[in-house]
Amino acid sequence: QSALTQPASVSGSPGQSITISCTGTSSDVGGYKYVSWYQQHPGKAPKLMIYEVSNRPSGVSNRFSGSKSGNTASLTISGLQAEDEADYYCSSYTSSNVVLFGGGTRLTVL
Amino acid sequence: QVQLVQSGAEVKKPGASVKVSCKASGYSFTTYGISWVRQAPGQGLEWVGWISAYTSHTYYPQKLQGRVTVTTDTSTSTAYMELRNLRSDDAAIYYCARDPAILPGRGSDYWGQGTLVTVSS
Numbered sequence: 441q442s443a444l445t446q447p448a449s450v451s452g453s454p455g456q457s458i459t460i461s462c463t464g465t466s467s468d469v470g471g472y473k474y475v476s477w478y479q480q481h482p483g484k485a486p487k488l489m490i491y492e493v494s495n496r497p498s499g500v501s502n503r504f505s506g507s508k509s510g511n512t513a514s515l516t517i518s519g520l521q522a523e524d525e526a527d528y529y530c531s532s533y534t535s536s537n538v539v540l541f542g543g544g545t546r547l548t549v550l
Numbered sequence: 551q552v553q554l555v556q557s558g559a560e561v562k563k564p565g566a567s568v569k570v571s572c573k574a575s576g577y578s579f580t581t582y583g584i585s586w587v588r589q590a591p592g593q594g595l596e597w598v599g600w601i602s603a604y605t606s607h608t609y610y611p612q613k614l615q616g617r618v619t620v621t622t623d624t625s626t627s628t629a630y631m632e633l634r635n636l637r638s639d640d641a642a643i644y645y646c647a648r649d650p651a652i653l654p655g656r657g658s659d660y661w662g663q664g665t666l667v668t669v670s671s
Contacts, residue, residue, distance in 0.1 A: 474657075476657040486595065497659055531595075537653065539611075544595070
């Protein structure tokens with residue numbers, strides 16, 4: 441199975457909003473509500489930011505939100521802050537009972 | 551507090567096996583699952599496998615089927631990932647992460663610190 445498709449990079453200025461897309465198929469992103477988003481700073485383990493498409497774990501800022509339309513999921517970060525600069529990965533459960541990750545998106549805060 | 555503490559870095563020769571451990575604490579081990587995820591240098595995340603600590607049911611990606619085995623020891627709240635017949639492209643940081651116990655992919659909320667596996671002759 442192929443990885444989910446994410447843009448390689450996105451950028452935004454402090455205070456702005458950005459959206460990262462994650463495109464799969466009807467066998468993964470489009471077929472289930474089990475899409476997650478992770479933030480990873482250099483040299484650190486990933487951190488869960490969104491689960492089940494749009495749910496935030498306790499302690500995650502409400503500036504992070506998730507949604508899905510068809511086979512594409514999206515992560516939106518509003519009120520960009522310097523600390524948001526990181527790599528972001530989406531993942532999805534699939535019909536084969538496996539997990540696919542996206543290729544990752546590097547967010548640069550200008 | 552929830553913690554996942556992994557074993558130390560490993561250096562292996564091509565064709566050898568590696569077994570990485572992940573000791574859990576701060577929660578009821580058997581009410582969750584454990585996923586393993588790897589990250590090659592400068593690359594993205596790749597899912598390696600999942601086990602329910604409750605049922606011991608496992609799932610693996612087709613790419614690694616037959617070479618990877620994930621197990622748990624509930625008496626010590628420890629999960630293990632063994633990868634056999636190592637190749638150079640298996641060199642990566644291997645992470646364990648806590649998952650819901652039912653099926654993989656529901657979101658990994660706590661992660662280990664990672665274990666660097668180097669494959670070199």
